[in-house]
Amino acid sequence: MPGLQTSGIFAPRIIEEIQAKAESGLYSIRGFGTLRERRWATFDDLTFLPCTLTRIPLEGYRENCSTRTVLGTRFAKKPIQLDIPVMITGMSWGALSYNAKVALAKGAAAAGSSNTTGDGGMLQAERENSRTLIYEVLPSRYGINIHHMRMADAIELTIGQGAKPGTGGLLLGSKVSDRIAEQRDLPIGVDQRSPARHPDFLGPDDMIIKVEELREATDWQVPIFIKLGASRVYDDVKLAAKAGADVIVVDGMEGGTGASPAIFQEHTGIPTLAAVSEARCALEDIGLYGEVQLIIAGGIRDGVDAAKAMALGADACYIGTASLIALNCNKPIYEDDYRAIGAAPHACHHCHTGRCPVGITTQDPELMKRLEVEQGAERVRNLLHVMTLEIQMLARACGKSDVHHLEPEDMAALTLEASAICGIPLVGTRKVFGR
Amino acid sequence: MAEIDATGRTSREINAAIRQLIADSCKEITVRNPGARHNLAVAILNDTHIRLAGSAGYYCGGLIDGAAIEIEGSAGWGVAESMLSGTVRVRGSAGSGAAAAIRDGTVVIHGDAAARLGVSMKGGQVIVAGDCGYMAGFMAQKGTLIVCGNAGEAFADSMYATVCYVGGTIANLGTDAVIAAMDPGEADHLEETLSAHLPASLRSTKPAAADFKKVVAGRKLWNFDKREWRIWREAL
Numbered sequence: 001m002p003g004l005q006t007s008g009i010f011a012p013r014i015i016e017e018i019q020a021k022a023e024s025g026l027y028s029i030r031g032f033g034t035l036r037e038r039r040w041a042t043f044d045d046l047t048f049l050p051c052t053l054t055r056i057p058l059e060g061y062r063e064n065c066s067t068r069t070v071l072g073t074r075f076a077k078k079p080i081q082l083d084i085p086v087m088i089t090g091m092s093w094g095a096l097s098y099n100a101k102v103a104l105a106k107g108a109a110a111a112g113s114s115n116t117t118g119d120g121g122m123l124q125a126e127r128e129n130s131r132t133l134i135y136e137v138l139p140s141r142y143g144i145n146i147h148h149m150r151m152a153d154a155i156e157l158t159i160g161q162g163a164k165p166g167t168g169g170l171l172l173g174s175k176v177s178d179r180i181a182e183q184r185d186l187p188i189g190v191d192q193r194s195p196a197r198h199p200d201f202l203g204p205d206d207m208i209i210k211v212e213e214l215r216e217a218t219d220w221q222v223p224i225f226i227k228l229g230a231s232r233v234y235d236d237v238k239l240a241a242k243a244g245a246d247v248i249v250v251d252g253m254e255g256g257t258g259a260s261p262a263i264f265q266e267h268t269g270i271p272t273l274a275a276v277s278e279a280r281c282a283l284e285d286i287g288l289y290g291e292v293q294l295i296i297a298g299g300i301r302d303g304v305d306a307a308k309a310m311a312l313g314a315d316a317c318y319i320g321t322a323s324l325i326a327l328n329c330n331k332p333i334y335e336d337d338y339r340a341i342g343a344a345p346h347a348c349h350h351c352h353t354g355r356c357p358v359g360i361t362t363q364d365p366e367l368m369k370r371l372e373v374e375q376g377a378e379r380v381r382n383l384l385h386v387m388t389l390e391i392q393m394l395a396r397a398c399g400k401s402d403v404h405h406l407e408p409e410d411m412a413a414l415t416l417e418a419s420a421i422c423g424i425p426l427v428g429t430r431k432v433f434g435r
Numbered sequence: 436m437a438e439i440d441a442t443g444r445t446s447r448e449i450n451a452a453i454r455q456l457i458a459d460s461c462k463e464i465t466v467r468n469p470g471a472r473h474n475l476a477v478a479i480l481n482d483t484h485i486r487l488a489g490s491a492g493y494y495c496g497g498l499i500d501g502a503a504i505e506i507e508g509s510a511g512w513g514v515a516e517s518m519l520s521g522t523v524r525v526r527g528s529a530g531s532g533a534a535a536a537i538r539d540g541t542v543v544i545h546g547d548a549a550a551r552l553g554v555s556m557k558g559g560q561v562i563v564a565g566d567c568g569y570m571a572g573f574m575a576q577k578g579t580l581i582v583c584g585n586a587g588e589a590f591a592d593s594m595y596a597t598v599c600y601v602g603g604t605i606a607n608l609g610t611d612a613v614i615a616a617m618d619p620g621e622a623d624h625l626e627e628t629l630s631a632h633l634p635a636s637l638r639s640t641k642p643a644a645a646d647f648k649k650v651v652a653g654r655k656l657w658n659f660d661k662r663e664w665r666i667w668r669e670a671l
Contacts, residue, residue: 141536141555144517146478146498173658185538185557185576187596190657195574199535199554200494200513209473213494216450217478 027263029170031351031361033163033256033299033321034265041273042254042299043308045418046411047427050397058396065392066402069316071293072154072223072246075215079223079246080132080153082316083112084388085403086306088380089251089297089318090136090156090227092118093126094171094180095258095351096324097368099376100360104323105129106373107380111388116156116318119169119194121183122148134225137214139168140194142184146217154247155214156225157207159198159236162255162272162298164264165229168194172259174354177363204239211244225249230275230298231268237282247293248283249318250275254299256321258361259352272298272309277422280313289313303390310391311406312422319387326383327376328358334370436463446472457483471511476504482521493530496523499540512549515542518559531568534561537578543632550587553580556597560628564637572599572650573609581628583641591650595657599650600625602642613653621649 006012021027051057058065072079088108093101095118106129108115114132117123121143127133135152137144149155160166171180171192181188201210211224223246228236230252240248252272257265270278276296283289296309297318306317321329332345337357343350351361359371395403398410412427413419419426420434439452449466453476456464465486469475473492476485479502487495490508500519509527516535525533528546532554539559547565551573558578566584573589575597585603592609608614617625626644633641 141517141557144498144536144538146480146500146517146519149498150478187657190595191659193574193593193656195555199551200497200516200532206493206512209493212446213474213477213497216447216474217498220447 027261029172029259029352030262030265030349031257031259032265032349034254035349036266038254038271040271041415041417041421042271043273043305045273045413045415046308046422046424047414048307048311048394048398048410049412050394051399055399057399058401060393060396063396064401065396066404067388067392069404071295071315072225073293074223074246074291075220075244076154076223076246077221078153080114080134082114082132084384085310085316085391086111086300086303086384086387087113087134087295087316087318088115088323089320090116090118090134090158091320091324092120092142092171092258093123094118094120094142094175094184094363095169095361097356097359097362097371098123098125099368099371099373100324100327101126102129103327103371103373103376104380105133106377107323107326108132108384110377110381111384113384114153117148117152119158120171120180121145122151127151136227138194139196139198140184141199142186142194149214150218152218152222154223154225155218156227156249157211157214157245158227159207159240160227160229160231160251161257162229162251162253162269162275163257164260165231165269166196167260167264168196169257170194170259170352172352172354175361175363180363204243207239207243215244223247225295227251229255230270230272233270233275233278234282237279238286241283241286241288241292245292247295247315248279249295249297250279251318252276252296252298255297256299256324257351272296272300273312273418274421276309276312276314283313303387304394306387307391307394307403307406308411310403311410312408315404319383323380323383324360326379327360327371328379329356329360331358334358337367436465437461438465438467440467441470441472442468446474449475450477453479453483453485457481469508471508473511476502479504479521490527496521499523509546510544515540518542520559528565529563534559537561539578541632545633545637547584548582552582553578553597556580560632562629562632564633564641566603569606570609572597572612575599579628581625581647583629583633583637591652593656594652596652600644600647601650602647605648605650608650611653611656612650615649615651617645617647617649622647 069082069085109131116134132153134154173189225247226240226245227249252275253269293315296314334357356362469487469489471490478498484503486505492511494513496504497516502521504523510529512530513532515523520540525544531549534542536555538557544563548567550568552567552571560579569587572591576595580599583602586605588606589609591612622645
């Protein structure tokens with residue numbers, strides 16, 4: 001009724017959540033990633049400072065600006081060499097459909113980039129369609145296969161994920177089809193929970209030996225990445241570097257997931273902007289910045305986010321959710337099917353149900369047909385290409401002939417928080433706040 | 436048969452020597468003085484028989500496919516982890532996470548196994564003549580886990596479809612673990628398995644197969660969101 005006021009504390013959505021818990025006895029599980037309105041400092045709180053009189057810009061569409069990206073130069077005999085600094089993150093076959101996995105592999109290969117297996121082992125078609133494939137070794141070890149590992153171009157030892165650091169993922173029963181169950185050695189239709197801890201090591205000292213085992217298993221040929229959910233990033237990055245990582249991946253709290261308790265997506269980890277700043281600081285403090293490469297992930301949406309992350313210290317970025325959106329995630333098509341699962345285009349985070357209306361996060365053969373591999377691959381290629389052009393445009397405007405030359409000095413902070421977190425001056429002040 | 440003396444050599448050098456012998460078609464290799472080094476004989480991908488004349492550190496025989504690894508002493512953490520097939524035999528005792536995440540093959544431990552034996556195992560069989568520590572069988576998915584002695588706390592916690600047998604006492608069962616009756620003929624099969632893999636000297640001190648306790652998942656955790664499962668069943 002007009003004039004009635006709802007509570008700011010017990011807002012209508014909170015009331016609905018409490019009553020749903022009271023009625024079902026279940027906590028909320030869903031996919032996608034945090035839905036919170038971002039009130040923390042983000043890449044949007046930074047702006048680039050292009051060349052004027054103090055620096056000379058490169059011609060925006062003509063002059064060469066290298067995007068070549070080399071990762072794993074510390075110990076591996078064969079560092080991976082990519083044409084661009086934007087890569088596809090690990091997402092499992094199981095969370096994603098077969099068509100989605102193959103489309104991502106083909107799209108990444110066409111763009112000169114890499115893709116990553118995920119928490120379910122490698123698909124043969126994924127390897128065949130990849131140019132550079134990163135093989136994830138996760139706590140669950142689902143589908144672990146030494147032969148697949150030895151086919152990979154890099155190994156990623158995953159300690160945690162940005163969307164849910166400190167816990168394992170879920171693959172609910174509707175997605176544990178006969179093929180997925182066989183791949184993961186599970187009963188068909190079971191609600192699969194991935195463990196939070198690796199089965200054969202616990203702390204950073206043991207991890208040193210695990211990294212050495214992975215090197216022995218791959219003849220010291222390929223880089224070893226260590227992936228961290230962004231939590232105590234400063235300490236974790238130093239420990240991962242000490243453990244012998246060639247490359248450290250830091251995944252911020254804006255990262256996505258196929259399914260996890262909603263509270264993890266909303267209330268754990270630190271934002272990607274803060275994570276990249278802490279990671280760089282950690283590597284600088286132990287004298288390994290530049291020697292250990294840094295990949296940043298978690299809510300990277302476009303070339304602008306990627307360029308800002310690189311200016312702050314990342315050598316490359318992973319995208320996950322953005323690549324799925326390129327495949328038509330949340331697109332206003334098949335709208336009746338969105339409604340059938342209680343979602344709507346632009347407001348669908350129902351990856352956990354396995355009823356993805358656009359055929360990405362499903363194992364249903366009929367739904368999967370809605371994602372045509374070649375068309376999907378082309379869209380992924382296009383997104384990676386445009387993101388790279390965006391990074392190049394900003395780099396040229398800042399006078400850089402290589403996107404990896406972007407640096408904190410190329411940016412200013414729009415907010416006090418961003419200034420304090422990133423250690424760069426607040427606009428209009430020439431002061432770094434909090435230092 | 437070829438021999439490698441590990442004295443003064445790193446794990447990397449020892450493994451390189453093993454791989455060179457395998458490349459030269461050697462089928463039986465003895466590593467003398469292994470000195471409990473880590474990561475020995477990992478990722479051996481054929482049926483070579485490798486005998487370590489001493490103890491091994493972490494991850495010995497990890498990620499193998501088809502090899503037969505024999506450790507005359509004890510093994511550190513994660514022995515045989517993630518193996519695809521083959522046999523790993525530890526004549527002494529094994530550290531934490533023995534046979535973690537194995538997908539097939541056989542792991543035999545003559546002594547005791549520490550914590551998290553067979554954690555996340557996905558197939559194969561694990562046989563321990565002695566006792567095992569806490570959380571053995573945690574989140575184990577498939578395969579068979581046999582402990583002839585006593586099992587520690589939280590045994591068989593949160594399992595999927597692994598079947599466990601314990602000859603001695605169980606300190607306590609983990610979440611969702613239940614004692615089940617053996618099916619007709621199951622004790623005979625267990626006896627055959629034990630006889631096939633354990634020396635008679637170790638078998639003679641253990642209870643009869645029919646007296647082992649069988650432990651499986653109670654399956655209450657298999658589908659923890661039953662409301663949605665009803666929907667999924669219709670969707671499937």
